[in-house]
Amino acid sequence: MLSGRERLILFVLLGAGFMLSVDFSILNVALPEVGAGVGLDVTGLPWITSAYALPAAGFTLLFGRMADLFGRRRLFLAAMVLLAASSLLGGFATNPQTLLAARVLQGFATAMTIPAAMSLLTTTFAEGSTRARILGLNGALLSGGFTFGALVGGTLVSVWSWRAAFFVNVPVAVAILLLTPFLISESRVPDRARLDVPGAVTVTGGLLAVLYGIIEKHLLWGAAGVLLLVAFWMIELRSPAPLAPVRILKLPTVKWGNYAGLVIFLMEPAMIFLMTLYLQKTLGFSALTTGLVFGVPGLAAVAAGVLAGRSIGRFGSRRMLTVGVLVQGLATLPLVFLGTDRSALAILVPALFIGFFGHVTAIVAYTVTGTSGLPNEQQGLATGLTSMTQQVAITVGIPILSAVAATQSVELTGIRLALSVNVAVTLVSAFLIWSGLRPRDERRAATAAAPRLERVS
Known part of the structure; x- marks a missing residue:
């Protein structure tokens, strides 16, 4: 209590x-x-x-x-x-x-x-x-x-x-x-606290340049951002007081937790944007009706947050994270086949209910995963990483899938293609997350079993 x-x-x-x-x-x-x-x-x-x-x-x-x-x-x-x-x-x-x-x-x-x-x-x-x-x-x-x-x-x-x-x-x-x-x-400040200025400059400048390049579809800005992020990684390998120690970035919980967050927030907000276009341009609904279509299923997300927190304590964050990502992807799959008739709402609304439930479950699980296994003095870094992942993904997800949709001359065809990419990336990522978060002893057992399987074959 x-x-x-x-x-x-x-x-x-x-x-x-x-x-x-x-x-x-x-x-x-x-x-x-x-x-x-x-x-x-x-x-x-x-x-x-x-x-x-x-x-x-x-x-x-x-x-x-x-x-x-x-x-x-x-x-x-x-x-x-x-x-x-x-x-x-x-x-x-x-x-x-x-x-x-x-x-x-x-x-x-x-x-x-x-x-x-x-x-x-x-x-x-x-x-x-x-x-x-x-x-x-x-x-x-x-x-x-x-x-x-x-x-x-x-x-x-x-x-x-x-x-x-x-x-x-x-x-x-x-x-x-x-x-x-x-x-x-106030939190306890470590003795002789020092900020890694070169790391801070390169990672911040790199992220800003990449994001600006994606938003404005400017290749040179994006390339410059990637180079700055590579420089950041090299600086962190050599810095005596790195902004983001590489050993932390390599932890499975940090690495795969943030990868999951990237996929979760790349795909779901982009899906909502595409469905907003579909509702208003293809089906001809008003902005108010569109808000209700998304708002009512959004109530499922509130319940999902409460239930996810309890379920993680019982089943573990790895299992709940994978299930949440799978549900988010599978609930998007029916949307690929929506047509031009307003009866499509009979498929869309239930899919949103289920998808939002999975989405929020995955959000809670990735936050728990990405902040696990680190001491209190590094929780700011851990939560900074998970928050950065969320903000970056939200910023670039819509431009990326909108660009995919724009490759087709017919708007509905473009929306279907973008949603198909959404589903494929999400489902493949669920498998990668489950594999990447396997406990160390399971990974060792799988590695040891590989030569035996080769000899048998």
Whole structure:
């Protein structure tokens, strides 16, 4: 049983994540109104999202490690201050420049908040069934936040204005700022803490360049980003105090947990985007109806988070992660065969229910997996990696599968092709994850058995 103080800590840390997910969802609904409000034309609308996504993905690993080195509570409080200030700036914006600057600052605030809050969670609650249940609750609240934001976003924006999508953050951030110092102690900072500046510069610059290259379909930027990431790896091999020690990156739980997270978040948001196009352009539904089609099955995701946390304690994260990824992929398979008749909803809605359930189960399991087996002093790095994986995948998944769909001249044919790629990658990845996370003794046994099998054959 959790104490009263531990429940309040959960309220603060999980509340911060819930707020960010609600705000992200509300702003997506309000994009056209936001653009019109500051004079940003339709071609510039994607940059309202990209201006946020680039720093949110590019700086998460850096801030995760900074949380370990300089104090997790300190970084968390600084993130709340920056979030409140940037939300006020965005809410009062009257031109595109101010609005996009606010979105960049919100991206930085997110890159600071997520690893700091997650590492505070994983160091407050020891590895095991309790932590798994708490991370399950976190997954449920994040999913609930996206669903809640999608369902109420249109109403909120229509009753007040698009500015409410920014202002809603401020009172929540202020409340967290007031409560946190009384509830959460500062993490212990290692002696002679030092930041790996060359590693920080190369990994951040590399991620930003790769993401920008994918978003803008600019090959040279992408190639430059890859070279910087190679340089980062070489620096980490030689650095006396690396930003991300290579031995940690090679741990099966870290390596395969983050690979799973990459696949989970590459494929599911892209599927939702493709189905949004299908519902509105192929079937002719309104934006409100589309929101309901996704919002109602989204309720399954809330239950999945709670159940996943309990199931991981019983069956293990490896099994639940593989099952979650499999369910996500198999639930997408029927969508490949949807036609142009509105009766397709009879297949789409149940598939979304099942797919969202698997998706959130996989999210909880990959978070537990990616943060397991590491000491408390490296939890900022571990949660920074899992958060970075999530942000990067969300940022690039839609452009990549949209490019696949664009190879076909008929829109529905392109959507089917992109969904087929989605299913194939997800199902193959489920097998790789199951194999990669095998306990060491099983891997040794399989390796030892291989020569015997060759002799028998």
